[in-house]
Amino acid sequence: MPSRSEQVDLSEVIGDELPYLRRYARALTGSQRTGDNYAAATLEAILQEPGIFERSLAPKTALFRAFHMIWSTAGAPTADTEDPANRLESRALDHMAGLTNNTREALLLSTIEGFDFDEIGRIMDVDGDEASSLVDIAITEMEKSMTGKVMIIEDEAIIAMDIHSIVSEMGHKITGIARTRDAAVELGAREKPDLILADIQLADNSSGIDAVNDILAQFGDIPTIFITAFPERLLTGDKPEPAFLIAKPYSEEQVRSAVSQAMFFSSTESLKAN
Incomplete structure (x- = not known):
């Protein structure tokens, strides 16, 4: 001890x-x-x-x-x-059965956590070349797993268009871009998205968190990816937190990985404001 x-x-x-x-x-x-x-x-x-x-x-x-x-x-x-009523997580397990072993871990370690291939090798007890191969396989398998309709909630025009380009090139349909909480709720009401990609701070000082929760209150669970320049502030353990989080500045690989992950699971934990 x-x-x-x-x-x-x-x-x-x-x-x-x-x-x-x-x-x-x-x-x-x-x-x-x-x-x-x-x-x-x-x-x-x-x-x-x-x-x-x-x-x-x-x-x-x-x-x-x-x-x-x-x-x-x-x-x-x-x-x-353990809860048989937890259908969405069970569906995720069904999807996982079709993935090559260790590819999911390698993808997250590379694109979300920023480890290089040698570091991934040390973490996963494989060599760097194998880690690189696992990431390549994961990207291919994840992106083929599911496509759908994506809503973007982002007030910075350049970032919004960049995300639009990345996500649409993956084969997803963009339902629209909202810059405020009210616009996001209105957009969601017009066409229910399969995935929400949301900034935290919006143009009129409204909250992307509140916008997402308004939409979830209307439709129920929808996978959500939050974007923030300060991810550590959202991972405090004091309240429900997102399973998928992108830190600014982000890379194209991070966006592609997070979108594939979220769509793959078809569910996420929403971040609720107190």
Whole structure:
């Protein structure tokens, strides 16, 4: 059992990276609850056996490697499906059965978390070339899995058009672009989207979070990707949080990956304002 001083030291080293592990775990499982459970299990394992946190690696890499030890031991489940009424998560598991092993993890580690292929290899215990190949396979398989109608809620015209271009090139139909909460609700009422991609702060100082929740109140669960320049502020554990989150400035690969992930699962946890 590590000493008190060792526990404090580990907490300080890991603390800054924990929001990103939670983001990754949620995107990986498609469930806020399941993702957080695996992140918590990783921390407990590190506290019990500090040796699984390799100090020779960068803290984020070491933390994600420890997570993958827990993840692999558990058989890489995707979401908590103990509740038979949880149809959307069960559907996600059905989709997962058709994916090549380890490709989903490699894709998220690369495009969402920003690890290079050598770092992914260290995390997943494969070499860099295999990590690169897994990412390529994942992109192809994810983008073929599903297309649909996408609503964009974004007040910056250049960013909105860039996202429009990326998402439409993936084969999705764009239902429209809304710059304010009211415009988003009106757009959603005209044509129900299969996916919402929303900024947090909108043109009239309204909230993209509120806009999404208004739309969800009308239609029920719709997968949602939130965009923000400050992702760590939204991953505090104090309230329901998004499974899919893109940080600004974003890359095309991040948008493509997040859209494919969200459409793949056909569900996400909405971010609710208090």
